Amino acid sequence: MTPSDAPPASPIWFEQWRSAAITRLGEPVLPSTDEEVWRYSRVAELDLASWAAPARAQDASVPDGAQAVLASLEAPAAVVVVRNGSVVHRHMAEGWAEQGVYVGPILDAPAAASPQDLLGSVAAEGPDVFATINDVNLIDPVLVWVPAGVTVDRPIVVIDWIDAEGVIVAPRLVVRLGADADARVLEWHGSDDVAAFVTSLVELDLDHAARLGFGSVQQRGSRVWQIASQVSRVAADATLDSAQVALGADYGRTRTDCRLVGRGATGNLRAVYFGEGTQTLDFRTFQQHAAPDTTSNLLFKGVVDDNSRSVYTGLIKVEKDARGTNAHQTNRNIKLSEHAWAESVPNLEIETNDVRCSHASTVGPIDEDQRFYLESRGVRTDVAERLIVAGFFDEVLEEFPVPAVVPIIAAAIEDRLDRRSEV
C-alpha cells in the first residue's frame, strides 16, 4: 500500500470522532507543575503555538533510520512504518491475514475489528490534555488486531519515525488481543535530528487470558519533546508484559496506566532509561488493581549522567474489591555524575485488606563495593563502571519481549558509555 497514491478518504465515523475531540480540546489548557503528576516535569517550557500542525506525508518512502531497525528483525509477522504520523509502509507475512490478524492503519481495518469502537476504547478521553491533543492531530492511528485464540509467534513491529522539522506529531497505536490470543509487539520511536513535539498514545486491550509482550523503545533525536501515554486494560487471567526503553529526546515523558480489571489479571511493567547531556526523562506509573487476585510487578531502572535528570513517580492503587492483590513497585537509579539528578517517589493507596504490596526506591552512585570487587581483579575503573551499568540494565533487557532488538539497545547504551569515557 502506498498512501500517497491513494490517500484514504477518512470514514465518517473518524471525522465525527475527531470533531468531538476538537470540541473537547477547545483552547487547550496545559497542566501546571503544581499538580502532583506534573511535579518536576518541564511542561512549563512548552509552547504549543510554536509547533505546526501535521499534514499527511507527501514522501511515502521508508526513512533510512527505520530501515536500520527493520534490518535487525528476522521475519517479523507484520511491519508498519509510520512517518510523521502517516503510514508509509506495511507488510504482513503470509498466513496471518487468513487467521484474521490485522496490522495497519485503523482507517483501513476490516469491519470485523469494529475499528470505530476501538479508538479510545481503553484510553477513553485519556489521562491528560495531551491525549486529547493526540486525538485532534491524528492522521493514521495504527491498529494491531489479533483475534481470539490466535497465537502470533513472530514479532509485530510498528516503527514510528519523525523526520519533519517543527511539527506536532501524534502517533497512536491500538493493540487489541482477543480472548486467549498471544502476541509480541515492538513499538520503536525514532527520529532524524529534527525538532518536533510528539504526543504519543498507546492503548493496549487484552481480553480474557490473552498474553501480550509489548516492547517500546524511545530513541528520538536530542531536539524532540515527547509526552507519551501507555494505557492498558487487562481482563481476567490475561498477562501484559511491558518493557520500555527510553534513551532519546530532550524531554521524554511516559505515563503508564495499567488497569487490571479482571480476576487473576497480571501486569508486569519494566523500564530502563539512560539520560545524558541536559535530557530529562520522566515516568509516571499507575498500577491500578480493580479486581481480586490481580498481580502487578513494576521494575524501572535508570541511569543519569552529565546534567541530565530523571523523574519517577508511581502509585499502586488497590480498590475495594481487589482482595488477594499482589503489587510490587521498584525504582532504582544510578547517578553517574554529581550534576545529574534523579527523583524517585513511590506511593501506595490501598482500600482493602488481604493484599501484598511492596515498594522500594533507591538513588545513588555506582555501588562502591561492586566497583572495588571488579577493580581488585585488575579491571580499570572506567571499564568496571561500564560493566556495572550495562549489568544494571541487564535485568530488564533480558526479559525484553522482542529479543532481536536488544543488541541495538545494548549498542546504544554502549555508545553513551563510550562518550562518557572520552570526556
Add this chain to the structure above:
Amino acid sequence: MAELRIEGLTAEVAGREILHGIDLVVGSGEVHAVMGPNGSGKSTLSHVLMGKPGYTVTGGSVTLDGVDLLALPTWQRAQAGLFLAMQYPVEVPGVSLEDLLTEALAGAGRDVSLVHTAVADEAERIGLATRLLDRPVNVDLSGGEKKRNETMQLAVLRPRFAILDELDSGLDVDALRSCARRIEAATTEFDLGVLAITHYTRLLDELKPDVVHILVKGRIVESGGPEMADALETTGYAAWVTEDEPAAAAEADPFADPFA
C-alpha cells in the same frame, strides 16, 4: 624471585589507627599465615593492601618487586600481580564471570582467547559446578560456592601474590579442602606467594605455611615456623591477649564480620 614487602605500615579507619606498624616480607612460592583474634586488624591489613576505599594509610610502604603499590589505584595493584580473595565476595548483578576475567586479562595486555577454557578447567579442578559459571558474578551463590569462585578466579588470573582474607570463613570442610589444595598447588605451579589471613588453623591443614605471624592489636607480636600454628590450636590466643583487655573490644574494625 618476586617479593611483596610491607614495611612500617600504619593505617586508620575513620580517624582511628588500626594498624600500628606492620613489617612483613613474602617471597614467591612462600606461604605466610597471619593469624590473630577478632579485632586484631587482619581484615584491615588485607583491605589496605588492595586499596579498598575507606582506609587511610598514614605511614610505611608496600612494594611488589620494588613497585610502590600504595601509589597505585586498586586495578593497577592487581595488574602488578596482587590478588585479594575476599572474605565476603560481592555480588555484581548483570556482570558475567567471563566478562570480568576477560576485561581483567585484556587490561593487562594478556591473552584472552583462553579465558573460557581456563575457567572451565579451573572450575572443574576446584569443584565449582559448571551451571554456576553462567550466573552473574557471585549472584545467588552459597558461601562455599563464593569461596570456590574466588579461588577459581585466582587460578585463572595467576597473580604473583594472593592475599586470602579469611578464606576459611563460611565454607564447609570439602570446599575448604578444595580451595586450600588449589592454592597450595599454585605455589609451585606458578610460584604464587600467599598471605593467608585467618583466625583458625584449619585452613593450614592443606595450605602449609612457611611462616606464621601472630597479629594482635594492629602489630605483629611474634613470627615463627608452622609449629606455631599447632601451638595456637591448643592454647588459642590467650598467651598474647591479656585477660582483662579482650582484643575484640579494644580495637574493633568497622569492616570486620560482626558474626565472627
